[in-house]
Amino acid sequence: MKNQKLQDVIKDRYGKIARGEQTFCCPTCGPTVTDQCLAVGYTAEDLQLVPELAVLGVGCGNPTALADLKEGETVLDLGAGAGIDAFLAAKKVGQHGRVIGVDMTEDMVAKGSHLAKQHGYGNVEFRLGYIEQLPVDSGTVDVVISNCVINLTPDKLASFKEVHRVLKPGGRILIADLVTAGDLPPDVRASASAWADCLAGAMPKAAYLEAIRSAGFAAVSVVSESPYEAPGMDARLQGQIISVKVRAVKGQ
Numbered sequence: 001m002k003n004q005k006l007q008d009v010i011k012d013r014y015g016k017i018a019r020g021e022q023t024f025c026c027p028t029c030g031p032t033v034t035d036q037c038l039a040v041g042y043t044a045e046d047l048q049l050v051p052e053l054a055v056l057g058v059g060c061g062n063p064t065a066l067a068d069l070k071e072g073e074t075v076l077d078l079g080a081g082a083g084i085d086a087f088l089a090a091k092k093v094g095q096h097g098r099v100i101g102v103d104m105t106e107d108m109v110a111k112g113s114h115l116a117k118q119h120g121y122g123n124v125e126f127r128l129g130y131i132e133q134l135p136v137d138s139g140t141v142d143v144v145i146s147n148c149v150i151n152l153t154p155d156k157l158a159s160f161k162e163v164h165r166v167l168k169p170g171g172r173i174l175i176a177d178l179v180t181a182g183d184l185p186p187d188v189r190a191s192a193s194a195w196a197d198c199l200a201g202a203m204p205k206a207a208y209l210e211a212i213r214s215a216g217f218a219a220v221s222v223v224s225e226s227p228y229e230a231p232g233m234d235a236r237l238q239g240q241i242i243s244v245k246v247r248a249v250k251g252q
């Protein structure tokens with residue numbers, strides 16, 4: 001499958017989710033968006049803190065809970081969607097900090113930007129762009145967070161190199177993502193729809209951690225991991241998909 005076609009399918013999927021035309025999982029048999037969020041690690045209080053329309057139930061973790069964000073820091077959220085994690089980060093870094101959310105889907109960026117304005121988040125901005133070619137200056141970011149996004153790119157190493165470029169020396173990452181316990185069936189890997197579901201593009205865990213090291217990061221560690229199940233998931237994937245939260249540092 002050509003990368004451009006894959007990207008078009010992913011943009012189409014997340015555009016529909018941003019416009020409220022589709023939910024991430026089966027609307028009739030699946031859990032609610034709130035159930036999805038609680039299942040991946042958000043608290044009910046987290047969900048109260050952010051604009052309701054920013055909560056799409058498409059993440060696989062709660063990165064700001066683990067990122068140890070401090071007042072005044074600059075945070076970059078890769079694949080920010082409608083901004084759930086960007087808005088949580090904004091509360092933690094305060095008025096002297098700032099949060100930049102980057103996403104390739106126009107309707108996600110429009111939605112996040114609208115919500116930031118509507119709810120008075122003066123320290124959050126959303127930019128249209130690709131995580132493989134970030135619209136962010138080099139050496140300007142303290143912390144990069146991301147929630148269930150890097151699995152969607154065919155070029156994970158390029159994304160991690162970009163993350164390394166934009167971080168300040170000593171900057172850190174806290175990435176929530178899906179990885180695999182082993183190889184996935186070839187027909188799943190080849191399915192654009194399974195890519196958009198955040199499944200087919202998931203890399204084996206060891207290779208994923210190695211890609212982060214190859215991009216130049218030090219102190220790469222898995223903070224937590226748990227089996228990931230989605231309603232209606234192909235039975236052959238049961239036990240194969242892992243939600244990981246990874247921390248690493250850009251060496252001085």
Ligand SMILES: C[S@@+](CC[C@H](N)C(=O)[O-])C[C@H]1O[C@@H](n2cnc3c(N)ncnc32)[C@H](O)[C@@H]1O
Binds near residue numbers: 080
């Ligand atoms: C599973 S959703 C997660 C959204 C958000 N992080 C959340 O938890 O609500 C994945 C998001 O990543 C974006 N995305 C996927 N691939 C991307 C890429 N290569 N560059 C920028 N954004 C991308 C999609 O448009 C979508 O909004």
